[in-house]
Amino acid sequence: MVVSNLQQQRLVTEQLRREAAIKRMPVSLAVKDIIKYITEHEQDDCLLVGFSSQRVNPFREKTPFF
Amino acid sequence: MPPKSDPELTALRKELEELYKNLQEEQKKYQDGTLQELCESVGPAPKVRLTTRKLMKGHLNKVNSVHYSGDSRHCVTGSLDGKLIIWDTYTGNKMQIIPLRSAWVMSVAYSNSGNLVACGGMDNMCTVYDLNNKDANGVAKMVRELAGYDGFLSSCRFLNDKTIITGSGDMKICKWDLETGRKISDFIAHNGDVVSISLSPDGNSFITGSVDKTCRLWDVREEKPKQTFFGHDADVNSVCFHPSGYAFATGSEDKSARMFDIRSDQQIAVYKPPSQNSGFTSCGLSLSGRILFCGSDDNNIHMWDSLKNQHNGKN
Numbered sequence: 001m002v003v004s005n006l007q008q009q010r011l012v013t014e015q016l017r018r019e020a021a022i023k024r025m026p027v028s029l030a031v032k033d034i035i036k037y038i039t040e041h042e043q044d045d046c047l048l049v050g051f052s053s054q055r056v057n058p059f060r061e062k063t064p065f066f
Numbered sequence: 067m068p069p070k071s072d073p074e075l076t077a078l079r080k081e082l083e084e085l086y087k088n089l090q091e092e093q094k095k096y097q098d099g100t101l102q103e104l105c106e107s108v109g110p111a112p113k114v115r116l117t118t119r120k121l122m123k124g125h126l127n128k129v130n131s132v133h134y135s136g137d138s139r140h141c142v143t144g145s146l147d148g149k150l151i152i153w154d155t156y157t158g159n160k161m162q163i164i165p166l167r168s169a170w171v172m173s174v175a176y177s178n179s180g181n182l183v184a185c186g187g188m189d190n191m192c193t194v195y196d197l198n199n200k201d202a203n204g205v206a207k208m209v210r211e212l213a214g215y216d217g218f219l220s221s222c223r224f225l226n227d228k229t230i231i232t233g234s235g236d237m238k239i240c241k242w243d244l245e246t247g248r249k250i251s252d253f254i255a256h257n258g259d260v261v262s263i264s265l266s267p268d269g270n271s272f273i274t275g276s277v278d279k280t281c282r283l284w285d286v287r288e289e290k291p292k293q294t295f296f297g298h299d300a301d302v303n304s305v306c307f308h309p310s311g312y313a314f315a316t317g318s319e320d321k322s323a324r325m326f327d328i329r330s331d332q333q334i335a336v337y338k339p340p341s342q343n344s345g346f347t348s349c350g351l352s353l354s355g356r357i358l359f360c361g362s363d364d365n366n367i368h369m370w371d372s373l374k375n376q377h378n379g380k381n
Contacts, residue, residue, distance in 0.1 A: 006074060006075055006078070009075060009078045009079065009082070010078060012082065013078055013081055013082050013085065015290060015291070016082060016085045016086065016089065017085060018290070019089070019291070019292075019293055019294055020085055020088060020089045020092065022292070022293065022331065024092065024093070024096045024329065024330055024331045025096065025329040025330050026096045026098045026330060027096055027097050027098055027099055027100075027101075027104070027327060027330045027332070027334055028098045028099045028104055029330075030312060030313075030327045030328075030329045030330045030334075031099070031101055031104045031105070031327070031334065032104075033310065033312055034308065034310055034312050034313055034327070034355070034373075035104075035105060035108060035373065037309070037310035037312070037354075037355060038310070038354045038355050038356050038373065039108075041309070041353060041354035041355070042354050042356065044353055044354065045352050045353040045354035045356060045357075046353070047116070047352040047353070047357055048111060048112050048352065048354060048356055048357065049112055050112075058139070058156045059119035059120060059155070059156060060119070062157070
């Protein structure tokens with residue numbers, strides 16, 4: 001990190017000390033929650049499951065009779 | 067004679083290096099698996115072929131920025147042709163066209179409510195328009211011109227109809243009160259241009275990406291970052307919060323996309339296409355967070371199953 005003077009350097013060090021002190025969670029537990037969220041919302045994600053019929057796709061081509 | 071502060075500066079620098087090394091060791095302690103390994107038992111992502119549903123023509127020059135309204139139907143685009151266009155993406159129709167004072171627009175934002183749009187760029191300003199308040203010609207009125215930046219406006223996001231945050235080339239984040247037109251706060255956010263901002267789903271925090279290769283997590287009420295994420299080897303060009311709020315994705319000049327997890331405070335995945343030719347300029351996640359999309363300098367959109375780290379193809 002490039003810092004131009006003593007005061008700035010002190011601030012950078014203080015900030016890093018603050019960040020180093022935070023509580024962390026093991027990656028395995030954190031990822032469990034991500035997987036859970038994705039699985040729960042999979043059915044709403046039309047880029048994954050598509051549309052039950054094109055009539056419910058809001059982006060479909062619309063005919064003049066619609 | 068060397069300056070008197072030198073020994074202290076040297077000592078501080080050494081402390082910084084030590085702190086950084088300790089931080090990395092701490093993070094490693096919590097790395098009890100990679101995202102890919104931990105998702106081995108997850109079923110494969112269903113394969114859906116992507117089709118272009120709408121080709122929205124209208125701009126006469128590069129489109130630099132796009133942002134959707136909270137209704138997931140309307141979006142605003144900003145182009146070097148000096149115009150903002152508000153589109154109804156269900157029909158492909160143009161709802162409004164707003165001519166800009168400066169053609170050098172680099173970033174646009176749509177408020178969640180759909181009432182306001184903002185834009186800015188090389189004019190070093192952020193201009194806000196009220197889509198419901200039109201002038202005699204039927205063009206949305208400019209309601210705020212937010213000036214005072216020492217660099218180009220690279221990114222902007224409405225926290226709500228009364229507040230906007232911006233990232234700029236002067237390495238700062240600024241927060242503005244739109245009712246008074248006054249700056250609420252401004253602070254140095256990175257060691258380089260701030261290029262991208264992504265709001266958390268709950269609106270309480272945001273991620274910034276910078277040319278200093280890092281991303282930072284901020285609480286909207288505070289001026290000091292909560293966490294800094296290292297990993298990229300070059301400019302981070304785009305950041306996108308995961309819909310779960312637990313993680314975020316990034317696209318970078320270093321030709322990779324990555325996933326960072328907030329609670330374990332580290333990078334959990336690196337995504338690369340089969341042939342790594344170009345940097346990624348934008349990124350986004352599907353509604354569930356399963357699919358990662360990145361726009362690339364190779365004129366393609368690359369897609370990955372974010373959990374199994376499988377490149378799904380390109381368009």
